[in-house]
Amino acid sequence: MARLGDPRPQPADPRGFSMLERNEMMRQRLAKIDAARTAGEIPYPNDFQPTHTGADLMRALFAHLESHNPDRTPGPAVRMAGRVMAVNIKGKVAFLRLRDRSGPEVLRLRKEENALRVAAGLEPREEGASTFQVFFQRNEDEVLWDQMFKGDRAIDLGDILGVVGRPFRTQTGEPSLRACLTDDAGALFSGEQAGAACVRVLTKGVRPLPEKYHGLQDKETRFRQRYVDLIMNDDTREIVRRRALVVRGLRAFFDSRDYLEVETPMMHTLLGGAAARPFTTHHNALDMPLYLRIAPELHLKRLVVGGLERVYELNRNFRNEGLSQRHNPEFTMLEFYRAYATYHDLMDEVETLFAKLAVDVTGSPDLVYGTNPDGTPRQISFRAPFARVTVHEGLQRWAGVAADDVNDVVALRKRADALDLYIDPKAGLGKVQMDLFEHAAEPHLIQPTFVMDFPAEVSPLSRRKDSDPTLVDRFELYVAGMEISNAFSELNDPVDQFERFEAQLAQKAQGAEETMDMDLDYVRALEYGLPPTAGCGIGVDRLVMLLTNTESIREVILFPHMRPENRVDAGQIADVVAPDSPEGA
């Protein structure tokens, strides 16, 4: 294959595409890689190991908040690496802004430092940059300076650099790494690295980065090329960090309460555990169809039958449904099951969990999510106890249903018509109740609210209420109008369960698409005896949305589902040669 820096038109790759499209900037950068190679360097070295991060640099300087500019800074020299986000050459000195993995921490440390500065009677510094600064003075190493900033190997925005130097503050007090300022350089490198330059391009950025001030805005590009989004947008990195905190917090919570984390099959032979359409796939050797799971529920309860009295699984579910701000075809669900508990016990547990996570992730049980109708920030409080309301109460309070009409399907349909809500004519009482409830009540369920006591008809796996067998011991938790969690006391009567599966089959026979299959093995498990158990599912993506104040599920999923990008996904990057190519055309 031809050298990448070669500006001439490239022959098509046998696989049908050439390696990279080209524009002028990319050709310039590719040529620099060749120039380095020609100069005898390895263009993609892997022998540089940073000793400090940007956050380490900041912390190392906390003892000296004031500006100073010593010729030699005491303390050991350090090695740092990061991507070049800004270059500012001012005559014979240069300021490079680099970012490494500690960017979010750098942001926090800047705030922390300002608090210290104010306490020490100093002016606060600008906050908001997740980068750290490298200071390079030409007279430290004129040959290296010229190589870095002039000529055929000059660094570019987006390059990944390794720098050796000493922490210091510039005249204006900016915490910086002073490149090449080493009085004991011999100790910095050994072996093959001995004599290496103190500023090195570790990886050349061939593609130019988005504009430095506005950054990358286009949502499609942000989701498709998440790597660019992560390079450019601090907010995106913060969401990723918070999501990690949520996942860590969930595991810590359940681990500490003696739950066992388990993994159950992602590929199912039967549909169950939720009302949803599945993705189907095929097992070649067994020549049989398989479903990607829509829920782990039935497997987890089998484990409780087996004596694992407290289990949880944190993993993906797949539902073949439309995409929306709140729906992605694959989404992360935490389900946990606890023997000898009721759905009331789980409400208490969920309250505790959410308050803890809010504090872990945002620092407070009170947070802001979205805006009120008047445009002001909407406050949401995860302080226990959460509001609790039954479906019947909600129908009366928000849908304007008279108490006597709550179970009157004709009256309920009349209300739906009055509210301009279409409900499937084939829907039974329970479905009508829930459609009406969701339509009328959801907009009111802003603060965390447990909606309790659902119709048995729409809850084929839930335990019937002792006081009213048409209802079940079930709750859903709503926050900001979103369903976050669904839980119930589990149905452990195998005969009743068998009959409910039969009812599902009857609904399917009548054309309902989102019904469960008869799962005889599950019934068999119940026949061995499922202890009284309550189980709960928590939509992790939506929970992360709440804790990051994002309105789209695609913001909290690193690679949300997108239509294929034909050009790339089909391996058909055109063999484009820019029209100004000297030998093109």
Next chain:
RNA sequence: GGGUCGGUAGCUCAGUCGGCAGAGCAGCAGACUUUUAAUCUGUGGGUCGCGGGUUCGAUUCCCGCCCGACUCACCA
């Protein structure tokens, strides 16, 4: 699937009531020894999403298509 809006330089965007395509940043050349989105001077860069139609002439108007955002439907 329906509705609305959008796709213009590497990025963020403006614009053309049909007549040589614009800015800022990035790039290139230069100045500048402490900048913070550095500044200043000069300068190169375009399949105006794709295809067809109307027209002397289409990036602009018309038709179709592709892609996206929002929204409705669907969907615990």
